[in-house]
Amino acid sequence: MTIILGLTGSIGMGKSTVAAMFADAGVPVFDADAAVHALQGPGGRVVAAIEARFPGTTGSSGVNRTALGEAVIGNREEFAALEAIVHPAVAAEREAFLAAHADAPLVVLDVPLLFEAGGWQAVDRIAVVSAAPEVQRARVLARPGMSAARFDAILAKQWPDAEKRARADFVIPTDVSLDATRTAVARVIACVNGAAGG
Template sequence: MIRLGLTGSIGMGKSTVAAMFRESGVPVFDADAAVHALQGPGGRLLPAIEVAFPGTTGPAGVDRARLGATVFGDDSAIRRLEAIVHPAVAQERAAFLAAHADAPLVVFDIPLLFETGGERGVDRIAVVSAAADVQRARVLARPGMTTEKFAAILARQTPDATKRARADFVIPTDVPLAETRDAVARVIACLLPNEGE
């Protein structure tokens, strides 16, 4: 099995590319989706998060705005939250791998792959990338996004140029969708050269 790490900065189109891998029959583990499920209504992390950060959970799951305000700028609080979340995500990932043990290729969709040292757990890395002006326009079109929030998010992420330099593959998304889809197909063909024979 080849484990491909898929990453990219905010607004680069990673979700679109992950969907293209899925459409091509490649199993995709979405780290963000796993976190949302663990912290959503009835999520198994709710009791531990409520104990660590009282008042941040409810029937709808974690109140992300309240939890974010509680931990923002507090490194020790962030570490406490990560100590709750990361082991649970690792368990979800292990279950995903067990369920797809026969797959020749799997994708780990991890937004903060480089920032969290996640590159050590994959065999190859694909970075989703677009021109800075395209990225900016996409992100600022999101509800509730401001230039200040965007700048703060970018400041916490490895720069796009660094990600591209460290990647095995770069998948462009500031081109027509067909070209992005072709780039995904080339990555799959490169990693699984005998699949089409």
């Protein structure tokens, strides 16, 4: 039986790095963000539906994320309309991934908003990637185009790290050496595989 591990963490916590560590260890990883990018990229499955609902937000390179963002920002109804297009398509991609890896003992669903979007109910175990607040803040503010105000606005939409950690089966630290993080990932894999075997 495949155990589904939900991998999540707030912005700047190092979730992509940890997801890559799971993949390097041979664990199949479904990246929800990458799925959205592919669906909205050139020839993506949701591009036509997004253009029909939000005219002028797509082009030859797929969805213009800036234009789409401006079309839905601050408008709950428009944002809900966008989610109604994107979420079912991502769910279909996820189901195809799970079917393709049905014989794997462990798969990882890398979902940034696992708690916020309610996806935690569809996984068997949860791993939260975490770092000290000052480390998180320094990482995010070092990103191109990021401001303190934008970072605070993103944080306000995400559950507090402490709450995520409290609900997690595993906490993977990233404010330590890469080797220490890799060891924590290996421990999670061993623990989950041990539980699956027992």
